[in-house]
Amino acid sequence: MLLSRLRLRFLSFLSLFASSFLTINALVCPPDQIQALIQLKNEFKSDGCNRSDYLNGAQCDNTTGAVTKIQLPSGCVTGVLKPNSSLFGFHHLRYLNLSHNNFTSSSLPSEFSNLNKLEVLSLASSSFTGQVPSSISNLIFLTHLNLSHNELCGSFPIVKNLTNLSFLDLSDNQFSGTIPSDLLATMPFLSHLNLKQNHLTGLLEVPNSSSSPSLKYLSLGLNQFEGNILMPISKLINLESLELKSLNTSYPLDLSIFSPLKALLILDVSKNRLLPASLSSESQIPLSLESLVLHHCDIIEFPNILKTLQNLHHVDISSNRIIGKVPEWLWKLPRIIIVNLVNNSFTGFEGSTEVLLNSSVQLLDFAYNSMTGALPIPPLNTVYLSAWNNSFTGNIPLQICNRSSLVVLDLSYNNLTGPIPPCLSNLKIVNLRKNSLEGSIPDTFYKGASTQTLDVGFNQLSGKLPRSLINCSFLKFLSVDNNRIEDKFPFWLKALPYLQVFTLRSNRFFGHLSPPDQGPLAFPELRILELSDNSFTGSLPPSFFVNWKASSLEINKDGRIYMGDYKNAYYIYEDTLDLQYKGLFMEQGKVLTSYSTIDFSGNKLEGQIPESIGLLKALIALNLSNNAFTGHIPLSLANVTELESLDLSRNKLSGEIPRELRSLSFLAYVSVAHNQLKGEIPQGPQFSGQAVSSFEGNVGLCGLPLQGSCFAPPTQQPEEEEEEEGVLNWKAVVIGYGPGLLFGLVIAHVLASYRTKWFVKIVGPDKHKEADPVRLFMSLDSRWDSFNNNNKKNVETESDLYK
Ligand SMILES: *[C@@H]1O[C@H](CO)[C@@H](O)[C@H](O)[C@H]1NC(C)=O
Ligand SMILES: *[C@@H]1O[C@H](CO)[C@@H](O)[C@H](O)[C@H]1NC(C)=O
Ligand SMILES: *[C@@H]1O[C@H](CO)[C@@H](O)[C@H](O)[C@H]1NC(C)=O
Ligand SMILES: *[C@@H]1O[C@H](CO)[C@@H](O)[C@H](O)[C@H]1NC(C)=O
Ligand SMILES: *[C@@H]1O[C@H](CO)[C@@H](O)[C@H](O)[C@H]1NC(C)=O
Ligand SMILES: *[C@@H]1O[C@H](CO)[C@@H](O)[C@H](O)[C@H]1NC(C)=O
Ligand SMILES: *[C@@H]1O[C@H](CO)[C@@H](O)[C@H](O)[C@H]1NC(C)=O
Ligand SMILES: *[C@@H]1O[C@H](CO)[C@@H](O)[C@H](O)[C@H]1NC(C)=O
Ligand SMILES: *[C@@H]1O[C@H](CO)[C@@H](O)[C@H](O)[C@H]1NC(C)=O
Ligand SMILES: *[C@@H]1O[C@H](CO)[C@@H](O)[C@H](O)[C@H]1NC(C)=O
Ligand SMILES: *[C@@H]1O[C@H](CO)[C@@H](O)[C@H](O)[C@H]1NC(C)=O
Ligand SMILES: *[C@@H]1O[C@H](CO)[C@@H](O)[C@H](O)[C@H]1NC(C)=O
Numbered sequence: 003m004l005l006s007r008l009r010l011r012f013l014s015f016l017s018l019f020a021s022s023f024l025t026i027n028a029l030v031c032p033p034d035q036i037q038a039l040i041q042l043k044n045e046f047k048s049d050g051c052n053r054s055d056y057l058n059g060a061q062c063d064n065t066t067g068a069v070t071k072i073q074l075p076s077g078c079v080t081g082v083l084k085p086n087s088s089l090f091g092f093h094h095l096r097y098l099n100l101s102h103n104n105f106t107s108s109s110l111p112s113e114f115s116n117l118n119k120l121e122v123l124s125l126a127s128s129s130f131t132g133q134v135p136s137s138i139s140n141l142i143f144l145t146h147l148n149l150s151h152n153e154l155c156g157s158f159p160i161v162k163n164l165t166n167l168s169f170l171d172l173s174d175n176q177f178s179g180t181i182p183s184d185l186l187a188t189m190p191f192l193s194h195l196n197l198k199q200n201h202l203t204g205l206l207e208v209p210n211s212s213s214s215p216s217l218k219y220l221s222l223g224l225n226q227f228e229g230n231i232l233m234p235i236s237k238l239i240n241l242e243s244l245e246l247k248s249l250n251t252s253y254p255l256d257l258s259i260f261s262p263l264k265a266l267l268i269l270d271v272s273k274n275r276l277l278p279a280s281l282s283s284e285s286q287i288p289l290s291l292e293s294l295v296l297h298h299c300d301i302i303e304f305p306n307i308l309k310t311l312q313n314l315h316h317v318d319i320s321s322n323r324i325i326g327k328v329p330e331w332l333w334k335l336p337r338i339i340i341v342n343l344v345n346n347s348f349t350g351f352e353g354s355t356e357v358l359l360n361s362s363v364q365l366l367d368f369a370y371n372s373m374t375g376a377l378p379i380p381p382l383n384t385v386y387l388s389a390w391n392n393s394f395t396g397n398i399p400l401q402i403c404n405r406s407s408l409v410v411l412d413l414s415y416n417n418l419t420g421p422i423p424p425c426l427s428n429l430k431i432v433n434l435r436k437n438s439l440e441g442s443i444p445d446t447f448y449k450g451a452s453t454q455t456l457d458v459g460f461n462q463l464s465g466k467l468p469r470s471l472i473n474c475s476f477l478k479f480l481s482v483d484n485n486r487i488e489d490k491f492p493f494w495l496k497a498l499p500y501l502q503v504f505t506l507r508s509n510r511f512f513g514h515l516s517p518p519d520q521g522p523l524a525f526p527e528l529r530i531l532e533l534s535d536n537s538f539t540g541s542l543p544p545s546f547f548v549n550w551k552a553s554s555l556e557i558n559k560d561g562r563i564y565m566g567d568y569k570n571a572y573y574i575y576e577d578t579l580d581l582q583y584k585g586l587f588m589e590q591g592k593v594l595t596s597y598s599t600i601d602f603s604g605n606k607l608e609g610q611i612p613e614s615i616g617l618l619k620a621l622i623a624l625n626l627s628n629n630a631f632t633g634h635i636p637l638s639l640a641n642v643t644e645l646e647s648l649d650l651s652r653n654k655l656s657g658e659i660p661r662e663l664r665s666l667s668f669l670a671y672v673s674v675a676h677n678q679l680k681g682e683i684p685q686g687p688q689f690s691g692q693a694v695s696s697f698e699g700n701v702g703l704c705g706l707p708l709q710g711s712c713f714a715p716p717t718q719q720p721e722e723e724e725e726e727e728g729v730l731n732w733k734a735v736v737i738g739y740g741p742g743l744l745f746g747l748v749i750a751h752v753l754a755s756y757r758t759k760w761f762v763k764i765v766g767p768d769k770h771k772e773a774d775p776v777r778l779f780m781s782l783d784s785r786w787d788s789f790n791n792n793n794k795k796n797v798e799t800e801s802d803l804y805k
Contacts, residue, residue, distance in 0.1 A: 038091065039072075045081065051075045104129050120144055121145050129153070134160075154176065173200070175200055177197075187209040198224055215237070220235070223247030236262050241266055258280050294318070305319060320345050321344065349372050364386070370392075385409050386410040390433065398422070426453060443458060447470040450473070455477075456471075459485070459505070461484075476500060482506050488509070506533055542612050599624075604628045610631065619644065624649070634657035634660075649672075651696075659689075683704070
């Protein structure tokens with residue numbers, strides 16, 4: 003289970019410090035300068051932008067005509083930046099921003115020193131490697147230097163002569179060694195210093211100057227600093243934002259050391275051990291604090307110090323070991339807006355179920371705790387409420403019906419009973435999965451409903467699918483699996499223009515799957531359709547799979563784009579889905595936008611498998627097992643080149659297994675057991691590497707992996723193989739052929755799984771055969787880090803709560 007599925011975002015205050023850069027009076031650049039600019043563009047592959055986009059980013063001096071500003075559009079160019087690049091001929095540049103382009107591991111040419119009029123230089127996130135040339139210290143007019151998010155290494159770059167710097171960002175590189183001792187002394191105007199995520203050691207020396215230091219933003223986390231880095235920091239009395247994640251000190255950190263920082267608004271000390279006394283209400287920390295992040299600090303008692311912070315907007319005490327009840331006073335903090343209590347051992351809330359009612363809190367996440375009893379009534383202005391994975395009982399409070407600002411409601415994995423409130427149209431995301439809710443899904447969705455994700459799987463819902471779902475024209479994700487819904491197949495949902503994922507597995511659906519006109523099913527955007535374990539009957543028309551989305555999707559294995567990732571400044575939610583294919587089980591995996599899966603197993607479908615299945619080139623898993631399909635295995639399956647899992651077992655298929663299927667290089671799992679197939683099993687690793695059980699129950703089949711060759715009478719089959727064998731072989735095959743998408747997903751998912759006691763309880767350890775849970779276990783935090791890294795690009799565009 004991914005804990006990152008839904009979480010409150012740590013708000014960065016970047017935009018607070020966004021400065022207005024130079025104002026250059028731009029006139030149209032003269033033709034020779036345009037020519038020079040075009041020449042620069044031509045040094046690179048620049049499919050990422052067009053000429054006018056590119057030139058829009060340039061400015062020239064209004065008297066001399068010389069280019070003074072180059073701002074490459076993000077993603078514009080790819081290629082090596084050579085020392086003889088025409089870039090270094092623009093001697094009059096004052097502003098150069100090449101960020102978010104791909105300089106394919108170029109090192110930084112020392113020719114940057116030619117650009118000695120530069121005031122702003124940003125090379126962030128541009129795939130630069132190697133050391134920073136010492137000539138950078140010629141750029142004495144620089145006020146803003148951003149080298150973050152590259153692979154730069156070596157010692158702290160020589161920035162000694164850059165006495166006018168006010169922004170210095172070297173974060174997320176491989177710099178090592180110490181910070182120059184006179185860094186702050188030589189940069190009197192420095193207000194923003196970000197050294198996060200390097201390999202720096204030692205300390206940051208802060209001069210004993212009488213004039214107050216100008217530093218307002220300081221980020222030092224994820225380095226190898228020592229504990230005594232803290233003492234000097236307490237002299238930076240104008241600091242507004244301080245980030246010290248994971249200092250790795252040998253002794254617990256005393257927060258009261260920050261008490262002189264009277265202007266501090268944001269403090270992030272995640273992943274540090276804290277001195278318990280410094281969290282008590284007697285301890286002193288800056289009362290100005292608006293945002294306090296104590297994520298993963300090994301805290302066992304509720305930090306009463308919060309009581310003193312009357313300006314607090316945002317508190318994050320997630321992933322600690324706090325037990326007991328959440329104190330009532332927390333909700334009375336006058337300015338509190340965001341509270342993250344995720345992943346502790348809280349047993350509930352102090353006070354009555356109305357304790358939150360008058361709180362100013364708007365985003366509240368208490369997922370992954372041990373809370374029991376009734377759900378508290380949500381605060382009046384709730385935007386986001388997440389209580390998933392607790393043990394709440396009783397009904398969903400009807401008060402959610404008059405919380406008009408509510409957007410996200412996630413109460414999944416609890417023990418809630420009673421009906422679903424008849425007022426979900428307002429919400430974008432509703433997740434009530436794995437409770438014990440009863441009755442039918444309310445038929446109260448109104449026209450223009452906002453609902454994008456509706457997951458009511460694993461409850462005891464009955465009745466029909468509400469026809470008013472048709473009003474949810476933004477619906478992307480609909481999961482009603484594992485209930486008792488009794489209805490015909492909802493062909494009418496075809497009218498939903500964005501529906502991508504639809505699962506109604508394990509219900510009491512019945513009737514035909516073939517559309518009334520016997521044509522294609524073809525929902526406009528549908529790519530994942532899971533119908534297993536219902537009572538669908540009849541045959542599928544030959545054109546059933548024509549015009550499906552899965553025939554036009556581009557599988558994108560690297561740039562994974564997850565579905566339904568609702569991101570904004572305040573929270574992230576990602577749709578998750580159970581995928582159950584033989585040999586694979588992924589509970590609550592994140593759903594990619596680019597693949598397709600189909601599971602019609604366990605119904606009463608008959609007739610031929612439509613030849614049009616071959617059109618679904620993005621299909622990675624197909625399960626038609628346990629039906630009554632007849633005829634041959636369609637040859638066209640050989641065209642489903644991404645297929646990784648194919649289960650046609652327990653049907654009445656006849657003929658031979660098409661030899662052409664040998665071309666399916668990602669095929670990792672195949673079963674055609676219990677049919678009426680004959681002839682030789684196609685010989686190739688995809689087939690011979692499968693378990694014998696994948697072919698048993700077909701009297702006419704011969705060849706590997708079955709005993710006996712096709713040229714002698716087949717001998718008696720051995721007893722049923724252990725399931726385990728299939729999985730092992732399957733892995734071997736996959737490794738031989740390079741992992742496909744589904745396999746990759748499952749492994750990635752298991753890597754990211756956060757195995758609480760709860761996880762084991764619900765899923766059962768035996769379902770995760772595909773990976774060794776001990777070996778592959780990765781902590782929640784590294785998952786979050788990688789998650790954050792994947793979302794780097796979004797960081798800078800985030801809007802800010804405090805604006
Ligand atoms: C250049 O691309 C931008 C979008 O990136 C587009 O808005 C603009 O119309 C394009 N201009 C030309 C001339 O193609
Ligand atoms: C040219 O720039 C100077 C300052 O750099 C400014 O004072 C002047 O008004 C500008 N002239 C025009 C025509 O924009
Ligand atoms: C540099 O360009 C990127 C877009 O590629 C933009 O997001 C960023 O704000 C710019 N930085 C500066 C300092 O202008
Ligand atoms: C830069 O040098 C390379 C060889 O290192 C050469 O191929 C290329 O033509 C030169 N480019 C320019 C613009 O002089
Ligand atoms: C940069 O481009 C290279 C070569 O085209 C490619 O291999 C690499 O993945 C790209 N890097 C990023 C971050 O896009
Ligand atoms: C530093 O900036 C000030 C004004 O902000 C300017 O007068 C001075 O010349 C600059 N010095 C250097 C070395 O850039
Ligand atoms: C810094 O500037 C001084 C003179 O302004 C110069 O002598 C020295 O070489 C420069 N240092 C570096 C590392 O460039
Ligand atoms: C700063 O002042 C403290 C005492 O106030 C002193 O111990 C320390 O040596 C001084 N540091 C520097 C770099 O002058
Ligand atoms: C943290 O400190 C321990 C020893 O105190 C060391 O073994 C470990 O490598 C350090 N971790 C990091 C990330 O610096
Ligand atoms: C939820 O309820 C079921 C039966 O109603 C019970 O077996 C189970 O233990 C409960 N789970 C929790 C976490 O309370
Ligand atoms: C497979 O695809 C090719 C090209 O798209 C097509 O010509 C061929 O008929 C298809 N084969 C089958 C068996 O459908
Ligand atoms: C440096 O660039 C990165 C990536 O664009 C951005 O996130 C960061 O805010 C920039 N730093 C500063 C100080 O502007």
